[in-house]
Amino acid sequence: MTRIRWQIIRNVTVTFLLTCLVILAILAIGQLTQLLKQVASGQLPLPIVLQLLGLAVPTLLVTVLPLAFFFAVYLVFNNLYRSNEMVAIRSTGTGLAGLLPGVALVVGVVFCLELILSLSWAPAAQRTLQAESERLANAAAEAMLQPGSFTSLPGGRVIYVGSAMGKNTHRYHEIFLSIADGKHSDMASAAYGEIIPDDHGGLSLVLIDGQRYLGQPGQDGFKVLSFTRYRVMLDNAATHNNQAGGINWDSASLSTLMHHFHDADRRYAVTELQWRLIWPIALPLLALLAIPLAYSDPRGGGRAGGMLLGVLFLLAINNILIYFKEHMMAGKMPLYPGFFWVVFVIGALSFYTFWRRNRDLGLLPIWFRQGFS
Numbered sequence: 001m002t003r004i005r006w007q008i009i010r011n012v013t014v015t016f017l018l019t020c021l022v023i024l025a026i027l028a029i030g031q032l033t034q035l036l037k038q039v040a041s042g043q044l045p046l047p048i049v050l051q052l053l054g055l056a057v058p059t060l061l062v063t064v065l066p067l068a069f070f071f072a073v074y075l076v077f078n079n080l081y082r083s084n085e086m087v088a089i090r091s092t093g094t095g096l097a098g099l100l101p102g103v104a105l106v107v108g109v110v111f112c113l114e115l116i117l118s119l120s121w122a123p124a125a126q127r128t129l130q131a132e133s134e135r136l137a138n139a140a141a142e143a144m145l146q147p148g149s150f151t152s153l154p155g156g157r158v159i160y161v162g163s164a165m166g167k168n169t170h171r172y173h174e175i176f177l178s179i180a181d182g183k184h185s186d187m188a189s190a191a192y193g194e195i196i197p198d199d200h201g202g203l204s205l206v207l208i209d210g211q212r213y214l215g216q217p218g219q220d221g222f223k224v225l226s227f228t229r230y231r232v233m234l235d236n237a238a239t240h241n242n243q244a245g246g247i248n249w250d251s252a253s254l255s256t257l258m259h260h261f262h263d264a265d266r267r268y269a270v271t272e273l274q275w276r277l278i279w280p281i282a283l284p285l286l287a288l289l290a291i292p293l294a295y296s297d298p299r300g301g302g303r304a305g306g307m308l309l310g311v312l313f314l315l316a317i318n319n320i321l322i323y324f325k326e327h328m329m330a331g332k333m334p335l336y337p338g339f340f341w342v343v344f345v346i347g348a349l350s351f352y353t354f355w356r357r358n359r360d361l362g363l364l365p366i367w368f369r370q371g372f373s
Helices: 002-040 046-082 085-091 096-144 237-241 254-259 266-293 304-329 340-358 366-371
Strands: 149-153 157-161 171-181 184-197 203-214 223-233
Touching (some): 002 096, 046 085, 046 096, 096 254, 096 266, 096 340, 171 203, 304 340
Antiparallel strands (some): 149 157, 157 171
């Protein structure tokens, strides 16, 4: 049995690595497409694309590892069935439960990697990616400002600057700014202004001695305000729209989540922590589910049946988790048990189907199958 277990460990590991590379490549192509769109719009320089893609890899791996491991276990055990090796193994008196230690060893390694990725590496890489993308986008936006011309910026903003107040300076004469936010109109003009970068790569426009126009002229609520100094942030507003409580929870550190466990932002912190824990916890359960789904008659059909069921099940679970996250963040669902209802369903289904397959029973009871025959 030691030799069989080592063969399973080797086969699962090799298949997992290959499957991981394939899925990661597919997802990376989609991420690369988004980055190239930003390059085409002038928000990012082309040489930095590979660096940003590398920063996105840890976040992609959080999703890739459970999927790749599920498919790896499925393919390995499906091959054992189709090549009659499972028949030989069962003839020695060893059931499916006797093969679990080999799979469990690889599960332990992948579980630890998934846990570290989900809790630490991926959020840290996401923070770096967001900061670098915003810095580059703001730098590109500043470079687009040409004296005497109108420039469109992200967030529906249009800015006009007059002549520069000297060489290699961020100060300009005659500033005009328009911010379109749905039905609301906000425009401002000033005698001169200055673009000021902050320590995090963001940009702000400071207008001096000007007027601000709120609303549409000739309509109720139209106001004209005079100001001595007016400061407007020019960084991408879409980034801040994804924040709640002033924090981007998707990339928040573990210490930040724990710090907000008992304040007004508790539901965001608890939901995000459960979201990060759900896939590491579900990973061994999905591996257990892949074993009974991998059953195939050596003289039967192909291997697509069980794999199709597995893919549909994973898609359903992912959609349910997204639904739970949105409603928990909005306060429409209780925080506990939260996502752990999904873990219970996966675990119950995995153990039940494995128990039946270990006893050479069909995945569904006879009375259930007869009801549809």
